[in-house]
Amino acid sequence: MSDRLMLLDAASLYFRAFYGVPDTVRAPSGVPVNAVRGFLDIIARLVAEFEPTHLVACWDDDWRPQWRVDLIPTYKLHRVATTTEDGTAIEETPYLLDAQIPVIRAVLDALGICVLGAPQHEADDVVGSLARQAEASVDVVTGDRDLFQLVDDSRNVRVIYTARGMSKLELVTDEVVRSKYGIDPGQYADFAVLRGDASDGLPGVAGIGEKTAANLLNEYGDLHGIIAAAADNDIPMSASLRLKITAAADYLEVAPKVVEVVPDLTFPPYDARIRSLTSERRAAMDKLTEEWGLGGSAKRVVEALDHAAG
Numbered sequence: 001m002s003d004r005l006m007l008l009d010a011a012s013l014y015f016r017a018f019y020g021v022p023d024t025v026r027a028p029s030g031v032p033v034n035a036v037r038g039f040l041d042i043i044a045r046l047v048a049e050f051e052p053t054h055l056v057a058c059w060d061d062d063w064r065p066q067w068r069v070d071l072i073p074t075y076k077l078h079r080v081a082t083t084t085e086d087g088t089a090i091e092e093t094p095y096l097l098d099a100q101i102p103v104i105r106a107v108l109d110a111l112g113i114c115v116l117g118a119p120q121h122e123a124d125d126v127v128g129s130l131a132r133q134a135e136a137s138v139d140v141v142t143g144d145r146d147l148f149q150l151v152d153d154s155r156n157v158r159v160i161y162t163a164r165g166m167s168k169l170e171l172v173t174d175e176v177v178r179s180k181y182g183i184d185p186g187q188y189a190d191f192a193v194l195r196g197d198a199s200d201g202l203p204g205v206a207g208i209g210e211k212t213a214a215n216l217l218n219e220y221g222d223l224h225g226i227i228a229a230a231a232d233n234d235i236p237m238s239a240s241l242r243l244k245i246t247a248a249a250d251y252l253e254v255a256p257k258v259v260e261v262v263p264d265l266t267f268p269p270y271d272a273r274i275r276s277l278t279s280e281r282r283a284a285m286d287k288l289t290e291e292w293g294l295g296g297s298a299k300r301v302v303e304a305l306d307h308a309a310g
Contacts, residue, residue: 005134005272006052007127009142010115011060014039014104016143016162018097027293035100036107037297043113044300045166047274047308050139054272057108058126061117063091071254074201103292110284111305114272118265128261131157146192146200148177149261151185182214190223193255202255205248207240216241227252276309277302 017038025034047055064076081092108115116126128150131138137156140147143163150157151172159172170176177185194213196204208216220226229235230245237245245252277285282302289298 003054003136004050004052004139005054005056005130005136006046006050006139006141007130008043008046008055008057009123009127009140009144009147010057010104011063011123012143013042013141013162014101015097016166017042018094018100020165023096027291031099031292032096033100033103033292033294035097036103036292037294039104040107040294040297040301042166044297044304046141046160047301047304050160051308052139053274053308054136055113055274056126056130056270056272057113057115058123058130059115059117060123062120063122065120065122067120068258072202072251072258074203075258077201103288107285107288107294107298110281110288111301112275112277112281113305114270116267116270118267121262121265125262125265128263129265129267132263146189146197146259147261148172148185149188149192149259151177151188181210183217187217187222189256189260190226191217192259193223193252194226202259203251205244205251207244212241223252223256274305274308276306 014035018035021034021038023032023034025032025037027033043055046052064080068075076091079092080090082090105115116130117123118126118129124144124147127140127142127147131140131150134157138150139158139160140150141160141162143161145161145163147159151159151174153174161170161172164170174185177183177188181188181191183191191210191213192202194205194208194216195210196202205213216226220229226245227249229237230242285298285302288294
């Protein structure tokens with residue numbers, strides 16, 4: 001079987017697990033473990049259904065990098081709960097979830113699942129770099145449509161989109177992006193810049209929505225072509241659109257760097273191949289399962305990984 005790399009947008013998935021599994025699911029101590037168990041069930045389902053040979057949980061070492069905030073100060077601003085004395089922004093996270101994240105990390109370690117992050121970068125950048133650099137086929141698992149910019153049939157990179165829930169997973173390919181938005185995946189980052197995204201604090205270009213953004217990209221190719229057309233009165237463009245583009249010049253100069261995932265991060269040596277658990281890892285997993293009451297979720301993920309390892 002040819003290699004297939006599965007990249008998990010970890011935070012996207014454990015947030016989905018937290019909200020998808022009732023917090024009445026608890027450890028013997030009474031502490032909620034709904035996110036932990038839900039996350040394990042998600043991994044078990046994905047590994048069993050899509051049969052990756054390699055698996056990486058991509059981590060937010062910095063969920064709101066300062067270099068992105070310096071470019072667009074509103075970036076993810078509405079998600080900031082508080083700021084520490086050294087200026088670090090703390091993400092607003094449900095406290096019942098916050099307590100489960102260290103358990104998720106411990107379980108991933110016990111399972112031997114590779115976890116990768118990068119200083120001053122988000123999980124999206126880790127996903128983007130690994131996907132761009134991979135020689136294998138790639139499945140990106142996320143509920144974040146910004147990662148549609150990575151879709152590339154020619155390189156066998158697709159997105160397994162979770163926004164509608166695990167029972168309605170959507171495989172996003174070149175044709176899916178075209179049918180949804182009327183653009184190619186390679187234009188998606190420019191499309192997102194023009195349209196904006198309230199969930200990320202990106203204002204977009206005032207007066208330009210998805211349809212107009214797609215029309216502009218089809219007419220002028222990319223953001224550089226659109227900006228050049230707006231600046232050249234000899235190139236056909238309506239006066240109202242020309243005004244909207246030129247009025248947003250400062251935003252359009254910096255937004256692409258914020259929206260585009262970083263493609264060239266480097267990582268320490270790592271091994272993402274799925275392997276059966278060693279006796280030491282099984283013992284560690286058994287201990288965590290007992291302590292946190294992970295029950296059938298732990299059993300299912302171990303079985304899925306064992307089967308994938310062959």
